[in-house]
Amino acid sequence: MSTSTRFTLTQKQIPTHWYNLLADFPKPLPPPLHPGTKQPVGPDALAAIFPENLIRQEVCTDRWVEIPEEVRDIYALWRPTPLLRAVRLEKALQTPAHIYYKYEGGSPAGSHKPNTAVPQAYYNKQAGTKRLATETGAGQWGSSLALACRLFGLECTVYMVRVSFDHKPYRKMMMQTWGAEVFASPSNRTEFGRKLLKEDPKCPGSLGIAISEAVEDTVKTPGTKYALGSVLNHVCLHQSVIGQETIQQMELAGEEPDVIIGCVGGGSNFAGIAFPFIHQKITAGKKYRIVAVEPSSCASMTKGELRYDFGDTAQTTPLMWMHTLGHDFIPPTIHAGGLRYHGMAPMVSHAHDLGLVDAVAYPQTKVFEAAVLFARTEGIIPAPESSHAIRAAVDEALAARQEGKKRVIVFNLSGHGMLDLSSYDAYLAGQLTDE
Ligand SMILES: *Cc1c(COP(=O)(O)O)cnc(C)c1O
Numbered sequence: 001m002s003t004s005t006r007f008t009l010t011q012k013q014i015p016t017h018w019y020n021l022l023a024d025f026p027k028p029l030p031p032p033l034h035p036g037t038k039q040p041v042g043p044d045a046l047a048a049i050f051p052e053n054l055i056r057q058e059v060c061t062d063r064w065v066e067i068p069e070e071v072r073d074i075y076a077l078w079r080p081t082p083l084l085r086a087v088r089l090e091k092a093l094q095t096p097a098h099i100y101y102k103y104e105g106g107s108p109a110g111s112h113k114p115n116t117a118v119p120q121a122y123y124n125k126q127a128g129t130k131r132l133a134t135e136t137g138a139g140q141w142g143s144s145l146a147l148a149c150r151l152f153g154l155e156c157t158v159y160m161v162r163v164s165f166d167h168k169p170y171r172k173m174m175m176q177t178w179g180a181e182v183f184a185s186p187s188n189r190t191e192f193g194r195k196l197l198k199e200d201p202k203c204p205g206s207l208g209i210a211i212s213e214a215v216e217d218t219v220k221t222p223g224t225k226y227a228l229g230s231v232l233n234h235v236c237l238h239q240s241v242i243g244q245e246t247i248q249q250m251e252l253a254g255e256e257p258d259v260i261i262g263c264v265g266g267g268s269n270f271a272g273i274a275f276p277f278i279h280q281k282i283t284a285g286k287k288y289r290i291v292a293v294e295p296s297s298c299a300s301m302t303k304g305e306l307r308y309d310f311g312d313t314a315q316t317t318p319l320m321w322m323h324t325l326g327h328d329f330i331p332p333t334i335h336a337g338g339l340r341y342h343g344m345a346p347m348v349s350h351a352h353d354l355g356l357v358d359a360v361a362y363p364q365t366k367v368f369e370a371a372v373l374f375a376r377t378e379g380i381i382p383a384p385e386s387s388h389a390i391r392a393a394v395d396e397a398l399a400a401r402q403e404g405k406k407r408v409i410v411f412n413l414s415g416h417g418m419l420d421l422s423s424y425d426a427y428l429a430g431q432l433t434d435e
Contacts, residue, residue: 005087007249009080014072019240021275021347022233023063024282029233029350030321033308041318049218049226051127054120057234065237071119074151078107078114079241083249083410088377090397097400097407098255099393102246102273103380104414109174111383111415112269113144113229116238120227121148130223131155135185135210137265137340138164139171140383140415141229146180156180157224159187159213161340162205170419185210192216192314206330207341212314230266231311231320231345239272242412247276250410257288259396261411263388264292264301264359265336267345273412275347278356290357291396292348293388295367297435298331300324300344301352301359309343322349332435334364335423336384362391363434368427370394371417383415384423 022029031040043055050058057065067075086099104112124132132154136142142158149156158180165172165184172182185205186193190213196203203209211228218226228235250257260277262270270292280286294301300323309324311317323344325331331340344352351357364384371387373394374380382390389411400407417424426432 005085007083007252009245009248011076011080013245013248014075014079015067015241015244016072017064017066018237019244019276019279020060020063020065020237021278021351022061024279025350026282026354029346032318032320035310035315035319045318049215051124051129051225053123053127054234057123057237058232068119068122071122074118075241080245081106083246083253085253086378089374092373092377093394093397093401095397095401096405097397097409099397100250100253100257100408100410101413102242102410104242104269104412105380105383105416109140109144109147110418111140111144112239112242112272112412113141114147115241115272116229116235116268117144117148117227118151119238121145121152121154124225124227125152125154129154129225131157131221132227133157133214133217133221133224134227134229135159135161135207135214136229137161137207138168138420139175142180142182143171143174143178144229145227146175146178149180150178157217158182159185159210161185161207161210162203167422168419185213187213189213190216206313208313208327211312212316215312215316230268230341231343233347235268236271236275236345236347239268240275242269242272243274243276246273246410247280255408257408257410259289259291259407259409261291261293261389261392261396261409263339263385263414264294264344264348265339265385266341266343267292267348269412269414271345271348274357278351281356291392292352292357292359293392294359294361295334295336295339295388296361296363297334298325298340299361300342302361304344306349306353311343320346322346323352335420335426335432336364336367336388339385339388360392362388365427365432365434367391368424368432372427380413381417381424382413383417384420386412386414389413
């Protein structure tokens with residue numbers, strides 16, 4: 001076999017700027033609103049929880065935002081990430097499609113999340129923050145922020161959704177190894193957590209609840225700021241390194257994609273791979289089909305409403321314009337913990353509303369079927385979250401086979417599944433069910 005299947009860039013080719021889709025939306029994104037007055041909130045409404053430099057970035061509409069040198073230096077620990085062609089998967093599917101995947105699982109935390117954790121810690125350090133508080137679902141975000149805080153000398157406190165804290169202890173150990181303190185949420189450290197525990201001592205928790213706890217901790221503790229691993233505009237901005245590198249690598253491969261795919265929880269890794277391609281769609285008339293993939297059991301895009309809603313369960317955040325299942329929705333305990341969020345990033349929601357992206361949903365058994373096929377052909381054991389994107393890529397490749405036509409498919413493999421083996425165990429034992 002002589003065709004190349006792995007497309008790598010040099011350290012110099014790490015993007016120098018983040019790409020901001022806010023500059024290119026044909027209609028502006030509806031702004032966050034104050035829950036009481038229903039008027040747009042000014043940047044100062046966020047000042048209690050975020051540093052000023054990140055608030056500026058959140059509302060910034062510059063198309064290109066320079067990446068600080070210190071951040072690029074840390075990116076170089078694992079970036080540029082490789083793009084691979086999944087020739088063995090193509091063969092197993094007997095498809096004329098070409099399937100490419102961008103692999104973000106090689107970061108120290110094992111996912112795309114350090115792409116934003118590092119700049120968030122950097123900007124907080126610049127702003128004089130001493131400690132960051134945050135929430136985490138399955139632990140990918142908490143571990144990414146724990147790492148980033150350590151690299152910039154910040155303290156880190158993580159509220160971890162209780163089901164994951166109990167059933168997926170390994171990322172908790174990673175966080176502690178990097179020096180963070182970790183609490184199961186709901187916890188007795190906050191008023192909101194104590195209230196929920198009183199109502200239901202076995203409350204499994206949710207991302208919305210954990211966010212409320214982290215925000216309460218932040219506003220009550222001097223020197224502390226809050227960091228969010230998805231959903232917000234500045235997070236989508238930071239993740240744009242993924243798609244920018246992918247565009248360079250598809251050029252190396254000498255192909256133009258027909259379909260671009262990412263899984264969606266809060267929407268950040270999808271934004272990362274998709275937004276630079278949407279830039280080309282808007283400015284260069286490209287005809288890509290761009291697909292967001294979510295779990296059927298927490299389907300904010302395909303089943304939720306597009307409206308203003310709170311980002312958290314305790315209704316402490318401003319109202320955000322997004323696809324939502326309702327801020328009090330507690331998703332079932334599916335194995336893709338990183339996709340258990342009631343809402344969708346406003347930027348991703350808006351892109352969907354404008355017809356720039358499509359959305360599909362899959363039940364978890366279909367997702368694990370594709371994950372195991374991927375592991376058995378390409379080797380990498382994918383994160384259950386990322387496997388939603390694999391499922392959609394496989395179905396695109398099967399549709400191409402049906403049509404007897406080539407189709408070039410690129411998906412983001414947002415992380416590895418080496419710490420999610422218990423869910424593979426359940427799947428292989430036939431114990432996973434769909435609702
Ligand atoms: C957190 C996570 C997701 C979901 O979050 P997004 O913000 O939607 O990207 C997907 N994949 C992996 C590996 C994750 O860790």
